[in-house]
Amino acid sequence: MASPTVSAPAPASAPAESLSPSEAVLTSVFESAARLNLDAEVIDLLRTPWREMRAQLPVRMDDRRLQIFEGYRVQHNGARGPYKGGVRFHPKADIDEVRALAMLMTYKCALMDLPFGGAKGGVMCDPTRMSETELNRLTRTYTQHIAMLLGVARDIPAPDLGTNAQTMAWMMDAFGQLNGHTPGVVTGKPVELGGSFGRDQATGRGVAVCMREYARLEGVDPRDIRIAVQGYGNVGSWTCRVASEMGFTVVGVSDVKGGIAQPEGIQVGALDRWVGVAGSVAGFEGAHPITNEQLLEIECDYLVPAALGEVITAANAERIHARAVVEAANHPVTPAADAILGRRKIAVLPDIAMNAGGVTVSYFEWTQNIQQFRWQLDRVLQELELRMVGAFGELMARSGRDGTRPRQAAFDIGVERVARAIKLRGFV
DSSP states (O other): OOOOOOOOOOOTTSOGGGOOHHHHHHHHHHHHHHHHTOOHHHHHHHHSOSEEEEEEEEEEOTTSOEEEEEEEEEEEEOTTSSEEEEEEEOTTOOHHHHHHHHHHHHHHHHHTTOSOEEEEEEEOOOGGGSOHHHHHHHHHHHHHHHGGGOBTTTEEEEEOTTOOHHHHHHHHHHHHHHHSOOGGGSSSOOGGGTOOTTTTTHHHHHHHHHHHHHHHHHTOOGGGOEEEEEOOSHHHHHHHHHHHHHTOEEEEEEETTEEEEOTTOOOHHHHHHHHHHHSSSTTOTTSEEEOHHHHHTSSOSEEEEOSSSSOBOTTTGGGOOOSEEEOOSSSOBOHHHHHHHHHTTOEEEOHHHHTTHHHHHHHHHHHHHHHTOOOOHHHHHHHHHHHHHHHHHHHHHHHHHHTOOHHHHHHHHHHHHHHHHHHHTTOO
């Protein structure tokens, strides 16, 4: 279906906190476009997604009741290659959030110099309240509705919030029933079905690598750095594990059921064993109980929001007690909060770089599927390290050269590369 018009961001006099997710992303894009002196026609192509699909998804629930869900697939820009982006199952995965995340994927892939454009999918549902069979039916219905958009050289989904390797297996199978066995049509699959070694840890490991590189720029040993991580799902837990191996001290973590703080440091291995039994970090022996809100205000050096978006706002940005915020989640800092943190000289390391480990190893998985040749884990991790270190170094060098904050530098690199591809392909 044709893409609806996306309004320009609110004028500078309007409170930045009132911007929608897509408007917030567009603000960064327009600022970069102005610094780069891009043509108005190029800016017009970056303003709106190239394609959006909205689908009605009827699913027969276990109690035989018919429930209709709403699903989306947004393809923002494909100038640099096939569309790439996850599929999110969440009650708030509406069209504006999915559109914003598709835009972020465009510039994330460009920043990492991956041969992909940006896309995102979403279904408005609560997967925590659905059975496995209901999720299976919903996934297959969603896949059937967007199948005409997908393909190894067209659009390659991956897991995101509320989805996982099992979801990707169902998507692969549903697409395969229509088009023949095509493992490369999704990434983040189980290893047994063509997935890549290391994909489960990729995003969290990438976050930890960037923290280590930032510590190196600061001239501080990781053993002297305390981190607090909001969210102990896949991304947050792997961030803690890898960061702990690097020497960082984890002083606080939280999940949907609560949080814990331990100023002398949390033993991540023991915490993992506790979570495996209790299902939550809450109640971990020897730690102080805290709320998710208190976790964000804990005394630490690096604060890592690794759960939902927009958790650091104008309401709590003044109470952040860290010298750097590491955006492991998508869009966890609102524009108003970002301005406050900037005024307070708190560095914000942007999501399009910090959490790019996932799409990077998805790229490795895609190439392995095309070649029908599996890489061993050590090669995957080595290649991921090279990509993350290179991209992070490039954005920090750009930030220092231009006198811009890291988020602005990251968008400048991404927007510049997408604009160049648009020109080379002759779209304008």
